[in-house]
Amino acid sequence: MEDADLRLDGNAAAGFMAEVFSFDVTSASAVCNGCGSTKSLGSLGAYGLTMGAILRCPVCDGALIRMSRIANGEHWLDLRGIRVLKVRTAE
Secondary structure, eight states: OOHHHHOEEGGGGHHHHHTTOSSOGGGSEEEETTTOOEEEGGGSEEEEOSSEEEEEOTTTOOEEEEEEEOSTTOEEEEOTTEEEEEOOOOO
Protein backbone atom coordinates (compact mmCIF):
# COMPACT_ATOMS: atom_id res chain seq x y z
CA MET A 1 0.00 0.00 0.00
CA GLU A 2 1.34 3.44 -0.96
CA ASP A 3 1.24 6.57 1.22
CA ALA A 4 -1.05 8.16 -1.37
CA ASP A 5 -3.61 5.39 -0.70
CA LEU A 6 -3.72 6.36 3.00
CA ARG A 7 -3.79 10.14 2.54
CA LEU A 8 -6.94 12.11 3.28
CA ASP A 9 -7.24 15.87 3.52
CA GLY A 10 -7.12 17.72 6.83
CA ASN A 11 -10.93 18.01 6.89
CA ALA A 12 -11.02 14.30 7.74
CA ALA A 13 -9.40 15.16 11.08
CA ALA A 14 -11.94 17.91 11.88
CA GLY A 15 -13.89 15.82 14.40
CA PHE A 16 -10.70 14.73 16.09
CA MET A 17 -9.40 18.31 16.30
CA ALA A 18 -12.79 19.59 17.54
CA GLU A 19 -12.17 17.57 20.70
CA VAL A 20 -9.31 19.97 21.50
CA PHE A 21 -10.11 23.25 19.73
CA SER A 22 -13.42 25.03 20.36
CA PHE A 23 -13.50 26.69 16.92
CA ASP A 24 -13.37 25.35 13.38
CA VAL A 25 -9.64 24.73 13.35
CA THR A 26 -9.67 23.59 9.70
CA SER A 27 -10.06 27.25 8.68
CA ALA A 28 -6.92 28.28 10.60
CA SER A 29 -3.74 28.74 8.56
CA ALA A 30 -0.38 27.22 9.42
CA VAL A 31 3.02 28.37 8.24
CA CYS A 32 5.16 25.29 7.64
CA ASN A 33 8.38 25.30 9.63
CA GLY A 34 10.08 23.32 6.85
CA CYS A 35 9.26 25.16 3.61
CA GLY A 36 7.53 28.35 4.81
CA SER A 37 4.32 27.81 2.84
CA THR A 38 1.03 28.93 4.37
CA LYS A 39 -1.92 26.54 4.08
CA SER A 40 -5.24 26.07 5.85
CA LEU A 41 -5.31 23.09 8.21
CA GLY A 42 -8.14 21.68 6.11
CA SER A 43 -5.79 21.39 3.14
CA LEU A 44 -3.08 19.45 4.97
CA GLY A 45 -2.62 15.75 4.32
CA ALA A 46 -4.04 13.68 7.20
CA TYR A 47 -2.86 10.19 8.17
CA GLY A 48 -4.08 7.92 10.94
CA LEU A 49 -7.28 9.07 12.69
CA THR A 50 -7.87 5.98 14.82
CA MET A 51 -5.83 6.76 17.93
CA GLY A 52 -4.35 9.93 16.54
CA ALA A 53 -3.42 11.82 13.43
CA ILE A 54 -0.44 13.28 11.62
CA LEU A 55 -1.13 16.30 9.43
CA ARG A 56 1.47 16.97 6.74
CA CYS A 57 2.33 19.96 4.55
CA PRO A 58 0.97 19.48 1.01
CA VAL A 59 4.06 21.25 -0.41
CA CYS A 60 7.03 19.57 1.32
CA ASP A 61 5.27 16.67 3.15
CA GLY A 62 6.73 17.79 6.50
CA ALA A 63 4.79 16.75 9.62
CA LEU A 64 3.09 19.89 10.96
CA ILE A 65 0.83 18.42 13.64
CA ARG A 66 1.03 15.13 15.51
CA MET A 67 -1.97 14.37 17.71
CA SER A 68 -2.93 11.40 19.83
CA ARG A 69 -5.69 10.55 22.25
CA ILE A 70 -4.68 9.66 25.77
CA ALA A 71 -7.01 8.21 28.42
CA ASN A 72 -9.68 10.26 30.21
CA GLY A 73 -10.26 12.85 27.47
CA GLU A 74 -6.67 14.04 27.34
CA HIS A 75 -4.80 14.69 24.10
CA TRP A 76 -1.16 15.00 23.15
CA LEU A 77 -0.34 17.69 20.53
CA ASP A 78 3.01 18.21 18.88
CA LEU A 79 2.97 21.41 16.81
CA ARG A 80 6.72 21.66 16.17
CA GLY A 81 6.16 21.56 12.42
CA ILE A 82 4.22 24.84 12.51
CA ARG A 83 6.13 28.11 12.54
CA VAL A 84 2.96 30.05 13.33
CA LEU A 85 -0.76 29.22 13.51
CA LYS A 86 -3.09 31.97 12.30
CA VAL A 87 -6.61 31.88 13.74
CA ARG A 88 -9.43 34.25 12.84
CA THR A 89 -11.98 34.73 15.59
CA ALA A 90 -15.49 36.11 15.21
CA GLU A 91 -15.62 39.86 15.77
